Amino acid sequence: MVFWKKLFSNSDNVAVSPATRFEGGLTYVDDRRQSESRILFSTERDLDLYELEELCDRVGWARRPLRKVKKAIQYSFLVVSMWEIKGQRKRLIGFARATSDHAFNATIWDVVVDPDFQNRGLGKELMKYTIKKLRGADISNITLFADPHVVNFYRRLGFILDPEGIKGMFWYPD
16 A cells, blocks of 8 residues: 655755756655655656656557657657656656647646556646646646546546537548
C-alpha cells in the first residue's frame, strides 16, 4: 500500500543535478519495498530523449522518431516531467506537455506515467501540476485527447465531454 506522507510547497526547490531544476513535489512511502522516495516535478525542456523514449516503451506506446519528439518538445507551450529521487539518483517516471495559443486555449498531450508508479495517485498529481501551470499562465480552456481506457481517469480530474456538443474533426493523409 502506498500513502502520501507530505506535500511540499511549490517554493521547495531541490537541485539533485545541475542540469535539472525541480519545483515542488511530494514524498511517498512504498510499503512493499519499505522505501521512501521523493517525487519532484520539472518544467525544464532539456530532457534525455532516450530516457523519455524508454518511459514511453514501458507503457507500450509506438516508437516515434526522436527528431520529431525533440521538435514537439521544443514547440510545446509547457513541458512537465516527473522524477523519482532516491539519494543522488533520479529517474524519469512521468511526462506531459501542452501546446497553446498563449492566450485562451491549451491542449495537453503525451501524458505518461511509468507502469511501476501507476495506481499510486502520481498520474493525478502530474495532471494537477500541469493544469496549475496552465492556469497560472492565464489559460482558461484546457483540452486533451484520451484513449477510451483512460477517459474515466480524466473525468475524475474534472474533464468532461464537450458541453457544447462540438465534435472534433481530424484530417489525416491517405
